[in-house]
Amino acid sequence: MSFNELKLIPPILKSIEESGYRTPSPIQNKVIPLILAGKDVMAAAQTGTGKTAGFTLPLLQLLADGKKAESNQVSALILTPTRELAAQVNESVRVYSSHLPLTHFAVFGGVKINPQLIRLRKGVDILVATPGRLLDLMQNNAVRFDNLKFLVLDEADRMLDMGFLPDIKRILNKLPKERQNLLFSATFSEEIKALCNKLLNNPISVAVSPANTTAKSVKQWVHPVDKKGKSALLSYLIGHNRWQQVLIFTRTKRGANKVGYDLQKSGVNADVIHGNKSQGARTRVLAEFKAGKIQALVATDIAARGLDIEQLPQVVNLDLPNVAEDYVHRIGRTGRAGAVGQAISLVSADEVDSLQSIENLIGEKLKRIVVDGFEPTNAVPETHLKAVQKKKKPHKKKIAKAKIKELESKNNKKPSPQKRKNNIAKRKPKPKSKQPNQAVVQKPKA
Template sequence: MRDLMDSSFDSFDLSRPILRAIESRGYTTPTRIQEDTIPLILNGKDVLGCAQTGTGKTAAFALPAIQQLLANEDDASHSLRVLVLAPTRELAVQINECFEAYSRHTNVRQTVIHGGVGSIPQIQRLRKGMDIVVATPGRLLDLLAQGHVHLDDVQLLVVDEADMMLDMGFIDDVSKIVNSANNRKQTLLFSATLPEEILSVADQWLNTPKTVNVEPDAIPIHLIKQSVIYVENINKDLLLIQYLFATPRARTLIFVRTKKDAERVAKNINLVNLDALPLHGNKSQGRRRKAIDAFKSNEAPILVATDVAARGLDFENISHVINYSLPEYPEFYIHRVGRTGRAGAKGEAISLCASHERYYLQQIEALARITLTVKQWNFDDFGKFPQLERAHQKRKNTQRPQGANKDSETLDHEEPEQSGWVKGKKKKRKKKKKRQSRVITMDDINPKAAHNKAAGKFSPKKRSLD
């Protein structure tokens, strides 16, 4: 294996337009996964790659894929020849942006298709002819069933984040797509981990593959300052707010376990005038895209995300990663923490551990072969944070009714202060009014009496001669 310090992208014999695109992005030296993978792909080998986010994995298959298309420039039909499968919409968009950047000086066409948006614009782009399509499995199967996509000409198939496909239940859909692209010459499969299930499908999809394994230690989690605070769930929100105010930081990524937690935690952070946005699977594609763009532009320097929504997304200059909830799978901890401390920059990761999460903490320490530093935090000392007090008092004043008089204001101050945190309680259902039953009278029982009563009701009134 060549030394990375002595290698450059020129050594891969890439076309000049691709090298120009690489130079414009400021890259000079390939990463380990690129150094090991690009030559194999250019030689037509199937590859099973194990690498995590931030290792340059996307460029490792995007660069040789574009090079192979340029080598067959005689084919001007722009038929679908490179198909990339990604588990989430955000990851599919990110991969497509990578292909666009590296093929900007060529005639290669690419597009992305995914759910969450209308399919008509995607169908219109496909009709124009695309060399590269990046897709999520669900939307691609829909368009296949409708006859808008044909995989007969696919030469290179890439399955990215295969273990996440497995976790999200997409493996069966991916298998259908793999079987439909039965004329392909080359298959690449990339995964952050290699469990038995992934190795099993790799045996079915790949033909005598070459394995490239970039160990998790390639992400220097041992060089990241890591600590844990023992705190119960009921106090996590207050501790988190105080930590955000007290800690000098840049972009901050907070990981939670559920979609409801993402919404609730982000709302509580915004209540004290800190800018935070939630990111999870229930968000529409437009809102998810806005949240990602706002976080990248520092418009909202705090992002509260679930593992599934943030998986595979590459964010730069993250100074702090906060594990609001510890992950159930210890591998996810490495994925989370590895997002900070990149490119030699300092990073810090802090975990909030409740008593029921101690087991997950033990599993994390065993996998990463580290012992997290236990940090003490006096989260009851509210007075140490004047910014938090002012923001909380400002919020109280804005919630007071405009027409309240001075007497009512004094009464408001005498009442015990209520917490502003959103605790995720279920909304109380309004009690439905019971229908009152009609009282049955003798008129109902005696039809003749009822008839006489009705007749008298509508009969003209008698008038006297006076």
């Protein structure tokens, strides 16, 4: 199928062609017609499969012929968990709307709020926002949603993980009830499903791959190593394999700073990104890394979502994440749009529980490769995939339950007094019958 067959208008098709895309991804094939038909959608797909274009393209088309946003008003709101993802989504809107008379803007924290207040006075057709900064703007009466037609929650599970649920509820209370709702995510937890039930109106669920799976184009393996030897092994891998662009994940900001310092000492052109960096610094570092000016970028999970780099060849987990689902998002930075990628995890013995959780989540046991010269003193214990229990067919369960209930109802009925006597009589052992007119012979006493 081509983009032409999805019934997109010529200005959007022209922008897609200029971007170099020829055929829609599976998730785009499924969700674009549904969104154009006005349906509420909850969609799950692996990271890097084109979810952003999946909701951006139809939104642009639905807004193209509509009334332009008035002062302080917004026609479509897209909520994202991180600043980086907000900037990326806004950039996608810019690219795909290049031949349409639509306005767009991204608002997030870490930068001065006054320029955002001024810009919103003019009204925005598509506003991309992080929940915290959007609430700040709402409190300043900078933005209103009287004419809002569309709401998109992008990476909704991450927003819940980051504690944004109360903020999201406050925002939802200010939105009109009549609107089209779209929820996109790479993973779906029970909490997300509960949110969908409250937010969406008869939603159509779309998934192009099993939940919490990793892309087949990403080759994954583990290097067992002692914790104190991780930085040295990382430097060796970068030099020995001549990696020119590698994204490295650590669990903490302090750890990221230390790894970045160690890499620079070993001669690797490295930089660091995490929540303590200013937004300006984060934007600059990401731009330089995308442009290939930085060889190694060390990041906390702030970069696990929203970092879109074409042909990123390697991702390294220096520390395994606290939450197994974050592993899926981390390694989803490579192997995007069907490209081949590598995901390497340096695992010490104290991380075996995290490794076990990740393997159970993705349903795959990761290959272990010990690097010569970096053999761990404390071996990483073996892991075992959780056995999947076979479920019985529903109709058999129903039949069994019905029989149990029937038996219970029968047993609960109190028998009549006569029947009770008969039952007691039946339970008593019957005495042996004596022959008629037969004398009883007593044995003589010894």
